[in-house]
Amino acid sequence: MVRQADTGLGEERLTRQRDAVLQVIRSREDHPTANEIFQAAREQLPTISYATVYNSLRYLKEAGLVHEIKFGDGASRYDRETDRHDHAICNECGKLVDFDLPQAAELIQAAARKSKFQAASVHLTLRGICPDCRKR
Amino acid sequence: MVRQADTGLGEERLTRQRDAVLQVIRSREDHPTANEIFQAAREQLPTISYATVYNSLRYLKEAGLVHEIKFGDGASRYDRETDRHDHAICNECGKLVDFDLPQAAELIQAAARKSKFQAASVHLTLRGICPDCRKR
């Protein structure tokens, strides 16, 4: 068996469909939704179905190849950056930007102490106005 | 006009329905969903409709009387605590707990600097295991 990527997920494989979904995400600067990924993937693989996009996204997520970003508003977005990081969302135009907060390690400690939870991860979201919208 | 609460929203009022929704949220320790609020409100006002619960929640939110909490998973939850605070979610049982991080002020500064956004608010979510689930 030619396994194109060892994902640690057993007998599963990086199929054409999954690879197409992965390439869409990797080729974009932004954070596309499942629907946007579906539209783009269809240009490569015209018969790919919506369900396969979702299946692929789940697979890629579990394999650690992409990252899912969920805010309450609308659809999940997918991110090629899989290392821990934070997000800023523009209240005017909706733009979503990645950034990293170096104090994340202390934060997770402080949050765990306050909440009495055993910490697994912290997610921090800044809402505000992006540089472009600020100019206007 | 007898305005029962000055919400700063102009001609709008705290109607029986809106008040029922508010009382449900204020009477609970937990963070009910719209559906849970609907079930509870119906005990007071048997004819209240689902749409009115949603309309009321939007109104109360805009008036600053309740706070909406959205995670990607499932329905929004509503919180009687309207001051800035953070949340911890248990990965095992789904329990949602409020806590406050005193370093929020510094955080928002750091996040604004990194992202180059003009900050409006920061939301921090800890995921982990709650004290109850840890015991098991």
Place this chain on the structure above:
DNA sequence: ACAATAGTTTAGAATTAGTCTAAATCTATA
């Protein structure tokens, strides 16, 4: 007090994101 008007509620239809299902298709290996 009363009509006009503006705001609110209701029930159900519509929308959106995502999951499920079952049949068809692939793929790796014996």
Place this chain on the structure above:
DNA sequence: TATAGATTTAGACTAATTCTAAACTATTGT
């Protein structure tokens, strides 16, 4: 090359929320 297991497909389905239009309620000007 047959087979078993994994994957894909199209469409049905579900859950959360919003929309719509008619009915209702409250406030304002006369």
